[in-house]
Amino acid sequence: MGALWAIKALCALLWTAGAQAHEIRPAVADVEVGPDRAQVSIQLTAETLVAGIDVSALENTDDAPEAAAYDALRALSPEEMAETFRAAWPEVSQGLIAEVDGTRLDWELGTVTVSGEAAIELPRDTLVTAEIVLPEGAAPLTLGWDAANGPLVVRQAAEAGGDGYSAYLTGGALSDPLPRDGVASQSIGAAFANYVVIGFEHIIPKGLDHILFVLGLFFFSLALKPLLIQVTAFTLAHTVTLAMATLGIVSLPGSVVEPLIAASIVYVAVENIIGGTIGWRRTAVVFAFGLLHGLGFASVLGDVGLNPGQFVTSLIGFNVGVELGQLAVIALAFVLIGLPFGKKEWYRRVIAIPVSAAIAFVGAYWAVERVFF
Incomplete structure (x- = not known):
């Protein structure tokens, strides 16, 4: 019954993610x-x-x-x-x-x-x-x-x-x-706290595409080493492009970045279904997708704006908020899924593969929608 409840909760999240919605923005x-x-x-x-x-x-x-x-x-x-x-x-x-x-x-x-x-x-x-x-x-x-x-x-x-x-x-x-x-x-402290909140809220509750990508990393393997390698590669990558895009060094239109972010969700989810072990190829792909997600994060800062006098403080605060949001997603997934069901012999067949398939479907839907509609 517990596994069924967890699957239903994840399906509800995916249904919400795939539905048409009028997002609430500041x-x-x-x-x-x-x-x-x-x-x-x-x-x-x-x-x-x-x-x-x-x-x-x-x-x-x-x-x-x-x-x-x-x-x-x-x-x-x-x-x-x-x-x-x-x-x-x-x-x-x-x-x-x-x-x-x-x-x-x-x-x-x-x-x-x-x-x-x-x-x-x-x-x-x-x-x-x-x-x-x-x-x-x-x-x-x-x-x-x-x-x-x-x-x-x-x-x-x-x-x-x-x-x-x-x-x-x-x-x-x-x-x-x-x-x-x-x-x-x-004050520096007030500016830092402001942007931590902005970064966190961009993941929870507003960043459904980023949430699904992080869940894609989670369902690849419950072993700590593969998860840490992927999250570290993703964090380093999006930190780099977030800073570069905010400084105006790199720029790509949302019409390019957003479909590619959706495609990144499809890729990691499909690879979860295929299976395998962590290696340089998976790490490199996650790093590359992290570069894309960093450009997506930068668009949020573009809307809100950074205080030029506290640029570094605000940028670090936003990135810390994003990381806290991602860690919260992973921690919640561990509590609801990993700890109670991760060691069951049917975990991959009953939970990891079906949920990864649902994540891939939502990502594919978004990719088509963002390109053609």
Whole structure:
């Protein structure tokens, strides 16, 4: 019964991974604070706000009670969605927080630009500009939004020769005080912790493709040495390309990287089915695929942005978060599968091969979808 339960749990994960979903992504707010007003430009998913979805505990909008409303909004043209967002602004703006000395301020809506590029099965970005009139004095501004709206990145651009500010806010947290003259300061520890969280969340719960790849490594062999060799090769590789891509040394479009990541999932899963022992070829292939996954991780940092003044700290923090997420996946797989069933004579036939086949199917589905759709 225990083995059957474990297989059902893994199948549920794979079904979720293969299903069409509208992913929930953090919004990014760029802020310019002046003596008497602040200009805010926010890249967000307008449909979740208008539909009133509480995304704080969701992985995609298909799980929300308001999923039908979201889908109807997503089907609107960019022009129709922009007008709908404007009409909903009085209610939507209640969830946006701007405070000076504890006094909440109003947001005056500016432009609304809805992207028309993404396929309807995917979330689309909306760029919203707003102005906040500040009270007299020099008291700084703090920004944020309701926890129900999900993660929010608040960025304040660096002045000439100085450091910028970037904060990853969750749970309804507010930014550090943003001064009217100069840029907010952020400690090294705070920046590191912010990017550890971003890196971890990119694996759990948002990185289903990376989760399946790591599970592919896990089901190759439960012996510690093969697993350590594969994870080490994967970690070294994605660390290299993550740093190089973030520095602008290497760049590949997502239309190339994402299908290849899906193909990497298929490869490791199929090789699990074929069987074999760890060797230079498997290690080299895992390393090569790690290079690809590093480029995928870099796209996340491209969306969120790194603080130029704390570049190394932020990059290391993000990578640590990714590693913690991968280790959490492996640890959970060991607890649920490896420890109770790994030594059973039927383990490979009943669990490792069928689950690897399911992983390969999902990877193949993604590869075709990302190339043709």
